[in-house]
Amino acid sequence: MTLKSLPSDMHTDTLAVRMAVDKSQYGENSEALYLTSCFTQPDAQTSARRFSGEEDGYTYSRFSNPTVTSMEKRLAALEEMEACIGTGSGMSAILLLCMSTLKAGDHVVCSRSVFGSTLKLIGTELKRFGVESTFVSQTDLVQWRAAIQPNTKLLFAETPTNPLTEVCDIQALADIAHNAGAKLAVDNCFCSPALQKPVRFGADFVIHSGTKYLDGQGRVIAGALCCTEQMARDAFIPFMKSGGLTLSPFNAWVVLKGMETLGIRMEAQSARAMEMARFLESHPMVQRVFYPALPSHPQHTLAMHQQAATGVGLGGAVVSFEVKASSPEQARQRAFHVLDATQLMSIATNLGDVKTIITQPASTSHGRLTEEQRQAAGISQNLIRLAVGLEHINDLKTDLLRGLDTLK
Numbered sequence: 001m002t003l004k005s006l007p008s009d010m011h012t013d014t015l016a017v018r019m020a021v022d023k024s025q026y027g028e029n030s031e032a033l034y035l036t037s038c039f040t041q042p043d044a045q046t047s048a049r050r051f052s053g054e055e056d057g058y059t060y061s062r063f064s065n066p067t068v069t070s071m072e073k074r075l076a077a078l079e080e081m082e083a084c085i086g087t088g089s090g091m092s093a094i095l096l097l098c099m100s101t102l103k104a105g106d107h108v109v110c111s112r113s114v115f116g117s118t119l120k121l122i123g124t125e126l127k128r129f130g131v132e133s134t135f136v137s138q139t140d141l142v143q144w145r146a147a148i149q150p151n152t153k154l155l156f157a158e159t160p161t162n163p164l165t166e167v168c169d170i171q172a173l174a175d176i177a178h179n180a181g182a183k184l185a186v187d188n189c190f191c192s193p194a195l196q197k198p199v200r201f202g203a204d205f206v207i208h209s210g211t212k213y214l215d216g217q218g219r220v221i222a223g224a225l226c227c228t229e230q231m232a233r234d235a236f237i238p239f240m241k242s243g244g245l246t247l248s249p250f251n252a253w254v255v256l257k258g259m260e261t262l263g264i265r266m267e268a269q270s271a272r273a274m275e276m277a278r279f280l281e282s283h284p285m286v287q288r289v290f291y292p293a294l295p296s297h298p299q300h301t302l303a304m305h306q307q308a309a310t311g312v313g314l315g316g317a318v319v320s321f322e323v324k325a326s327s328p329e330q331a332r333q334r335a336f337h338v339l340d341a342t343q344l345m346s347i348a349t350n351l352g353d354v355k356t357i358i359t360q361p362a363s364t365s366h367g368r369l370t371e372e373q374r375q376a377a378g379i380s381q382n383l384i385r386l387a388v389g390l391e392h393i394n395d396l397k398t399d400l401l402r403g404l405d406t407l408k
């Protein structure tokens, strides 16, 4: 049976729906889920060639699997990068990056506002293997430049950050990295490629937690690392084979199907988040709102420039805000009151779901920090994070007003 291959020069929206490995002989319209741990070989010679890498072909699913390949091809296309490697989680994508590009004696410069587990991995775990790191301000380029050492091999950033939505200048960081002979990795979890493509601003590696917006419906844990063909072949695939950070075909399939609706979800969720941000800014009990698409955001112009893959700058779906409070005790009590008064939103610590999630970062994602560290990071007790989903905006506003209008 002859199968149509994709015409060249397709738009992102089309690739998000169509990019995959070839259909099987049955011509399935929805991509097949290959739940198999190994693949039979036509003969011993072919088997030998495939195992030695002389010939392409599937052998064992720790190395590669057609469903995982479909997910990788689709995400690489969305990120406008040559290659993508699916991993079991977002954290294992970061581990793959570090294990494959760093060695004892190397140095990493990392934003101090990145995801908590990333801070721990780079700052604590890698240190045991002789990799040093310096943590710097998300937004102060002077600090990034000053942190560079002769042995600096990697700069790591995430933009916007969780939960304060601080935005870093990807192009400026890429220039600093490349001038120092280092590489820049960007965790693109919050925007997803629907809004932001870090490679356009010079990033060398793009990290994803597929768990978030790529899946989009909070079903699976998954991750990915996007890079050049050469880096995939020479550094990452060899480590994947022995390191076994493999993405399960089932989870890859869920993320693959999630990407089909990524663009419209990100636009719709960004629109709701924008309306929510404006609404919160005008509420008398709200002290401050953190959202990149608001003109009051300190890096608003930069964010709208970087997050404009759809043609217009969009803020993404995460909005944080502080309720007014006059003491730390009242701050915590008031934040808890707003969470507890909701009847619709999920009290949980995740994002990227079509179900709106409400969190108090100080007692959850940032709960292991000391009060001093939290204050240095700007995570106050009265800070609340919303990961806005797809419910009707009026129902979401009403749900927040239950708490905001009854604060004591």
Ligand SMILES: *Cc1c(COP(=O)(O)O)cnc(C)c1O
Residues within 6 Å of the ligand: 089, 090, 091, 092, 115, 118, 158, 162, 187, 189, 190, 208, 209, 210, 211, 212, 221, 222, 223
């Ligand atoms: C969730 C998250 C991760 C880690 O992803 P997992 O899939 O949970 O391992 C990394 N970076 C960011 C920004 C995240 O939000």
